[in-house]
Amino acid sequence: MPCPDALKVQAYVDGELDSAGAQEVEHHLETCIECSAVKKQIEDTRALMRDKASYYRADPALQGRIQGTLPGKAAPPQEKPRWRWLGGFWTGLTGGSLATAAAAAAAFFLWLAPAADPLVIDVTNAHLRSIASEHLTDVASSDQHTVKPWLAARADVSPPVGDFSSQGFTLVGGRVDFVGGMRTAATVYRHGAHIINVFTWANRRETLPQTSTWNGYHVVFWRRGNLVFCAISDIALNDIQRLSQLLQAEAMPSGRE
Amino acid sequence: MDERRRRFEAQALPHLDAAVNLARWLARSPADADDIVQDAMLRAFRAFDGFRGNDAKPWLLAIVRNCWRNQAGDKKRRGHVPLPDEQDAVNDNPIVHDGASPEALAVSADERRKLDGVIATLPEEFREVLVLREMEDLSYREIAEVTGAPVGTVMSRLSRARAMLREKWLGQLEGARHAVS
Numbered sequence: 439m440p441c442p443d444a445l446k447v448q449a450y451v452d453g454e455l456d457s458a459g460a461q462e463v464e465h466h467l468e469t470c471i472e473c474s475a476v477k478k479q480i481e482d483t484r485a486l487m488r489d490k491a492s493y494y495r496a497d498p499a500l501q502g503r504i505q506g507t508l509p510g511k512a513a514p515p516q517e518k519p520r521w522r523w524l525g526g527f528w529t530g531l532t533g534g535s536l537a538t539a540a541a542a543a544a545a546f547f548l549w550l551a552p553a554a555d556p557l558v559i560d561v562t563n564a565h566l567r568s569i570a571s572e573h574l575t576d577v578a579s580s581d582q583h584t585v586k587p588w589l590a591a592r593a594d595v596s597p598p599v600g601d602f603s604s605q606g607f608t609l610v611g612g613r614v615d616f617v618g619g620m621r622t623a624a625t626v627y628r629h630g631a632h633i634i635n636v637f638t639w640a641n642r643r644e645t646l647p648q649t650s651t652w653n654g655y656h657v658v659f660w661r662r663g664n665l666v667f668c669a670i671s672d673i674a675l676n677d678i679q680r681l682s683q684l685l686q687a688e689a690m691p692s693g694r695e
Numbered sequence: 696m697d698e699r700r701r702r703f704e705a706q707a708l709p710h711l712d713a714a715v716n717l718a719r720w721l722a723r724s725p726a727d728a729d730d731i732v733q734d735a736m737l738r739a740f741r742a743f744d745g746f747r748g749n750d751a752k753p754w755l756l757a758i759v760r761n762c763w764r765n766q767a768g769d770k771k772r773r774g775h776v777p778l779p780d781e782q783d784a785v786n787d788n789p790i791v792h793d794g795a796s797p798e799a800l801a802v803s804a805d806e807r808r809k810l811d812g813v814i815a816t817l818p819e820e821f822r823e824v825l826v827l828r829e830m831e832d833l834s835y836r837e838i839a840e841v842t843g844a845p846v847g848t849v850m851s852r853l854s855r856a857r858a859m860l861r862e863k864w865l866g867q868l869e870g871a872r873h874a875v876s
Binding site: 444445448449452454479480482483484486487488490491492493494495496500501503504507508509510511512555645648 | 697699700703704708711712714715716719720725728729732733736737740749806807810811814825826828829830832834835850851853854857858860861864
């Protein structure tokens, strides 16, 4: 296979390719020393910028001055809202100047995914893997009292698990899976002929992507306590959201943060 | 007004650190960066009703960048444009990532100062894409939104910027090795 454009390798490292494009580059990297070197160089400069260069933060004096100059009454102090950042899934698409820019550059970056969040791609790949490999569950059971302790013992987190058969979501089982390079608890539900994976991991204060649709799969994120949840399936978006609500209503394990 | 302020505090203020970091890397002076950010936050607040979107971060950073350009333009008209020499680039008192990994904490102050100096001497269009991509984790489209450049340009600048940083940093290390031997 001929080497892809260096910018495409870069787009791969930056998590900007769709799953097909990412797979293609990954496959090429397995055998190409030159492109692997390009990837390594990008990762090296990333490490410099992230781990070694200075990151400047607002000092309290500046924060105070800004709070003082803004008109209106300040909200009463509460939990720091820092972690409430939501990923800019659509912002990029709504900017007017950007639309022009995108049109101008369209021919050039056709292989770029439309505003693909790396986490969304990763979750989609994990979902597809689970279905394609017929490795859907490590523990197959419709009994939440079997699935929950199994996950708790192996996946670092103990997510709420419920059997919502009467609401149309049958518990199929659970497995340990990897998303974003991290071990997660995957709980599997069936809705009609469709499979829904719900991934759960411990909150790392990361920015979560917006609800999105990627390659025909809807991906919904939410947080609860110190856990992050991500449900993915090809069922209707409002059905996934219904499952999300059912899970959010499910009791959290005691002793959570 | 209070309602707008409440929304602004929930959606825009969480990105204050990102605003400061970008302003500081663009202006390369703590005092200028603070002025730019203060100006930008006030402008952002006034324009906030027109903000439509889910993520205020790129929107806010675009305002910061505009304020920096305005300030830089004023300075040029007043006739003092400090050259981005090494001395200028040295950070007097950098605040390190809090919650930094042990590895990051182990980075010597000297190494950090040198690296900061190298980044500060990159031309601004390359410096800003590196900061936006690697420190602020913006996507190509978001960087395009902040900088007003087409996505294709963002990609090629980012590639150039990475190559330049790598080359200069290796040159710096090489120079240090010669000085020792």
